[in-house]
Amino acid sequence: QVQLVESGGGVVQAGGSLRLSCAASGRTMRAYAVGWFRQIPGKEREFVAYINWSGGTTYYAPSGQGRFTISRDNVKNTVFLQMNSLKPEDTAVYFCAAKVLDPSMSSTDYRNWGQGTQVTVSS
Numbered sequence: 682q683v684q685l686v687e688s689g690g691g692v693v694q695a696g697g698s699l700r701l702s703c704a705a706s707g708r709t710m711r712a713y714a715v716g717w718f719r720q721i722p723g724k725e726r727e728f729v730a731y732i733n734w735s736g737g738t739t740y741y742a743p744s745g746q747g748r749f750t751i752s753r754d755n756v757k758n759t760v761f762l763q764m765n766s767l768k769p770e771d772t773a774v775y776f777c778a779a780k781v782l783d784p785s786m787s788s789t790d791y792r793n794w795g796q797g798t799q800v801t802v803s804s
Contacts, residue, residue, distance in 0.1 A: 682707055682708065682793060683705050683706070683707045683708040683710065683712075683713060683779050683793050684705065684706045684707045684793075685703055685704070685705055685777050685778070685779060685793055685794065685795035686703070686704050686706075686795055686796070687701060687702065687703050687704075687775065687776065687777050687795040687796065687797060687798040688701070688702050688704070688798060689701040689702050689798060690774075690775060690798030690799045690800045691799075691800070691801070692801045692802075692803065693767055693800075693801070693802055693803070694802070694803050695767060695768055695769055695802055695803065695804050696766060696767065697767050697802070698763070698764060698765045698766075698767065699764050699767065699800060700761060700762070700763050700764070701717070701761065701762040701764065701775055701777075701798060701800075702759055702760070702761055703715060703717070703759060703760040703761070703762075703777030703795060704757075704758060704759045705758045705759070705760075705779065706758070709755070709758060710753070710755060710758045710759070710760065710779070711734060711755040712734065712781060713734060713779035713780060713781060713793070714731060714732065714733050714734055714779070714780055714781070714782065714783060714784035714785070715731065715732055715751075715753065715760040715777055715778065715779050715784070716728065716729075716730070716731040716732075716777070716778050716779075716780075716784060716785065716786070716788075716791060717729040717730045717731070717751060717760075717762045717775060717776070717777055717778075718775070718776045718777075718778060718788055719771075719773035719774065719775045719776070719800075720773055720774050720776065720797075721772070721773050721774075726776070726788045727742070727773075728742050728786045728787075728788070729741070729742055729744075729745055729749065729762070729775070730742065730745060730749055730751040730762060731751065731784035731785065731786065732751045732752070732753055732760060732784065733783065733784050734755075735755075736752060736753045736755075738784070739751050739752075740784070740786070742786075744770075744771075745764070748764065748765050748766045748767075749762060749763065749764050749765070750762070750763040750765075751763075760777060762775070762777075764800070767800075767802045768802060769802045769803065769804045770802075771800060771802050772800060772801050772802050773799075773800060774797040774798065774799050774800075775797060775798050775799075775800050776794055776795055776796075776797045777794075777795045778791035778793060778794045778795070779791065779792075779793040780792060780793070
């Protein structure tokens, strides 16, 4: 099992930027595809972006396309989510998740989750 810890969340004004990190321990992250999801209280967890084990394949939800960039550093065992031009509707708890083999947009395909980091975008 791999343990995941997110960091980098906070409060930012609309139009600002944040860089979230997802640090892995327990096993090398090189073996895993990683997805970022977000959740607002009372709503289902929503797909944000994913990256495959090598970083060669990435995919974004339409809401983040052109504003968010997912990347990874397998030496540092960390995956990043750079979020630019943030909007109030991006406010949520952001989670990273890991799975073996191919990445997925479905949260139910992921078995390893972090505890989440709060992102709040003020208008």
